[in-house]
Amino acid sequence: MALEMRKNDRLKVLGLIIMVADHAALFLFEPLPWLYIVARFLGFPFFAYGVAQGALHTSRPLKYVLRLFFFGVVSQPLFYLATDELRLNICFTLFLGASSIILLKRFPAVGASFLSLSLLAAGSWFDPHVGYGWYGVALIVSFGFGSNVSLFFQLCASFWFNLHGDVQVFAVLSHLFIYTFPMPAIKLPRLVYYVAYPAHLGIIAFLRPFFC
Numbered sequence: 001m002a003l004e005m006r007k008n009d010r011l012k013v014l015g016l017i018i019m020v021a022d023h024a025a026l027f028l029f030e031p032l033p034w035l036y037i038v039a040r041f042l043g044f045p046f047f048a049y050g051v052a053q054g055a056l057h058t059s060r061p062l063k064y065v066l067r068l069f070f071f072g073v074v075s076q077p078l079f080y081l082a083t084d085e086l087r088l089n090i091c092f093t094l095f096l097g098a099s100s101i102i103l104l105k106r107f108p109a110v111g112a113s114f115l116s117l118s119l120l121a122a123g124s125w126f127d128p129h130v131g132y133g134w135y136g137v138a139l140i141v142s143f144g145f146g147s148n149v150s151l152f153f154q155l156c157a158s159f160w161f162n163l164h165g166d167v168q169v170f171a172v173l174s175h176l177f178i179y180t181f182p183m184p185a186i187k188l189p190r191l192v193y194y195v196a197y198p199a200h201l202g203i204i205a206f207l208r209p210f211f212c
Contacts, residue, residue, distance in 0.1 A: 012193055015046030020200050027082055027204050028211045044132060045174035052143035055098040068095040075198040081205035090131035097140025115141060147179050
């Protein structure tokens with residue numbers, strides 16, 4: 001458990017850096033195709049893995065998911081101002097995935113029903129109601145059941161994305177970084193990960209009129 005949580009800390013730091021760089025490029029400067037791809041095959045899977053580990057090891061599951069939901073609500077107006085996208089921000093995806101894992105582990109029947117409703121509520125990849133749609137929620141849950149389950153899911157998802165010509169096909173490579181490659185020893189206070197999301201959206205929303 002300690003080893004997984006240390007790796008989790010390192011992945012979250014890298015995921016945070018990738019996310020901020022990608023959003024800055026997308027909404028303030030010229031989009032960078034290579035950075036866009038990196039953010040989708042490393043950035044989001046790192047966060048998905050981190051939230052899955054948090055859901056598995058938290059001693060206060062209700063507080064954990066409510067914190068994700070709270071920051072989703074706080075971030076939503078900033079998300080719209082920064083992106084002009086009419087959908088729910090990524091915190092709601094993390095909330096649905098973490099809640100599904102916690103319920104599946106403690107109350108399997110209730111968890112299965114909640115996951116099914118979450119996947120329906122998340123929408124499809126082409127018209128997501130939350131960030132990354134059904135794929136985002138399912139990826140978080142797959143990480144909650146170990147490397148074999150998450151790898152199998154990623155391979156199936158990559159095949160589907162390949163048929164539709166979507167860059168998310170590269171996300172399966174995230175397993176090499178999460179489960180195989182060593183990560184640098186870096187860590188930030190836990191609150192930074194939560195505050196950084198609405199904070200960077202607020203900065204982008206403020207700066208957009210000067211760049212766009």
